[in-house]
Amino acid sequence: xxxxxxxxxxxxxxxxxxxxxxxxxxxxxxxEAIARQPESxxxxxxxxxxxxxxxxxxxxxxxxxxxxxx
Numbered sequence: 655x656x657x658x659x660x661x662x663x664x665x666x667x668x669x670x671x672x673x674x675x676x677x678x679x680x681x682x683x684x685x686e687a688i689a690r691q692p693e694s695x696x697x698x699x700x701x702x703x704x705x706x707x708x709x710x711x712x713x714x715x716x717x718x719x720x721x722x723x724x
Contacts, residue, residue, distance in 0.1 A: 658724060665720040675714035677706050
């Protein structure tokens with residue numbers, strides 16, 4: 655049973671790290687795109703926020719599944 659708890663914790667941690675990496679990559683790309691075309695900053699920012707929210711939702715779902723596996 656201890657191994658299952660450790661596996662769930664590792665799975666949740668990996669999910670959170672992957673989500674943070676993905677959102678960081680989105681933010682970096684969005685800032686580069688805004689620097690290249692400042693006139694489209696509103697559209698880029700909106701798209702960035704939507705994608706970041708979707709990643710957060712998926713990571714939250716994955717963390718819940720990891721803890722439900724216990």
